[in-house]
Amino acid sequence: MHHRFPDVRPRRLRRAGWAALTATAVAALALAFVPSPYVVEVPGPTYDTLGATDAGGPLISIEGAQTYPTEGELRLLTLAWLGNPQRPLTWIDVARAYLDPADGIIPMDAAFPPQQTIEESNEAGRIEMQNSQQAAVAAALLHEGHEIDSDVRVAGVIPGSPAVDVLQEDDRILRVNGEPAYDVGSIRASIAAVDGPTTFDIERDGEPLTVEVTPIVEGEQRLVGIYPSNEFTFPFEVDIELPNVGGPSAGMMFALGIVDELTPGAMTAGTVWAGTGTITALGDVGPIGGIVQKLHGASDAGATHFLAPVENCAEVTGHVPEGLTVFAVDTLDEAITAVETVAMNADTSALPTCGAGGGDS
Known part of the structure; x- marks a missing residue:
């Protein structure tokens, strides 16, 4: 006669499995409430420097000088931050951002230096934006031959x-x-x-x-x-109206919009451009943060062509959304050349680009 003894291993395994699942659930629940030391950078609103603000008025107003009709778009790009020292993100929030190629994860201290309050950080951004606008006007007017x-x-x-x-x-x-x-x-x-x-x-x-x-x-x-x-x-009045946006990274696009309005003919010939980069009064274009998020913001806004600072090219390569062509520029003159070359349907092969990937050429 054969006797069959009960096998206790499956029950033990089941118990171990339930214990593991319980531990995982508890850990996940904890992560849902534990604050993380990171903030998430996401694409923010975009604004056409040739168009209007959310309030309906022109983004760039010029008085005392001849202006000309424009076409197409010259979009500046912004970033938004999710999380701050007063309302930190949870680790679950950070994990979600890690899975989204349009999101960037940066240390809280990098976004909000400990020695600075959020109000002080916002004020610094406001001053940088004001400086950026003034430098953009100066660069555009110097390009057009005016003295300042x-x-x-x-x-x-x-x-x-x-x-x-x-x-x-x-x-x-x-x-x-x-x-x-x-x-x-x-x-x-x-x-x-x-x-x-x-x-x-x-x-x-x-x-x-x-x-x-x-x-x-x-x-x-x-x-x-x-x-x-x-x-x-300045020899005449140039006003830039863009409330609730801080930082210096829109400088180049401001300057391009001003040059287009002061120059006969539509610089873009109807093409939708987006771009980013600081600018000096002498027209030098500098690097910015969050370039990957801005590439996605440009693509979401319908741009087909993008102007990126040369010094950001290493971050751009391999992260260009499909359908977007990125040109690398170091000066306002180079940015104008890129826009006008595309407008004329001329050969762009001699224009610097930021490597391969997506729609880049």
Whole structure:
């Protein structure tokens, strides 16, 4: 007679399986509530510099000079941040963002420096946007052959920074490390060019003064801790209306829109462009953050062509959405050349691009 003994292993395995599932569920539940030290960058709204704002008025208004009709679009791009120190994201939120190619994950401290309040960060963004607009107007008008006068001042000093008790609000900056302070871009270039203390020749209350600040190094940047502001005197009025958007990255697209309005003929010939990049008054285009998110924002807005700063090309390669052609530019002149070459249906093979991927050529 054969006796069949009960096999206890399946029951034990079932118990172990339920225990594992329970532990997983508890861990997932915990992650749903545990705050993470990250914020998520997502594509924000886009704005046509040749078009109107959300309020219905023109984004760029020019008075006192001849303007001309435009076609197509020259879209600037923005970023939105999900999460902040007061309302941090959970790890589940971060995990979702990791799976979306249009989202970027950055450390909370990089987005919101601990020594800065959210209000101070917003104010810094507002000043950067104001500087960007002024530099864009200057670059566009210089490109069109107009003469302008420039004035650069300290708009604020960051608490705890090297500039505290050395530079003051409303100081007029004349030279930095011996180089003329033509605009905010030239100041940053002069600071970056010298490995050591930075010398400022300033004017305070009408008196000349020379002071020295030793910058701190954060990443690849040398920072003295001031908010410089551009103050230019233009031959006619150019107003840029874009509320609730901060930062310097729209500068190049502002300048392109102004040039198009001041130049006979439609620069784009109907093409929908998007782009990003800081700009100096002398027309130099600089790198920006969140380029991948901006590529997706451009594609979502219907753009077929994109202008990217040369220094962002390494981040662009391999991340270009299908149907978008990316041109790499280093100056306002190069950006204008790219737009006009496409408008004329001319050969674009000589124009620099940001590598392969997606619709890039």
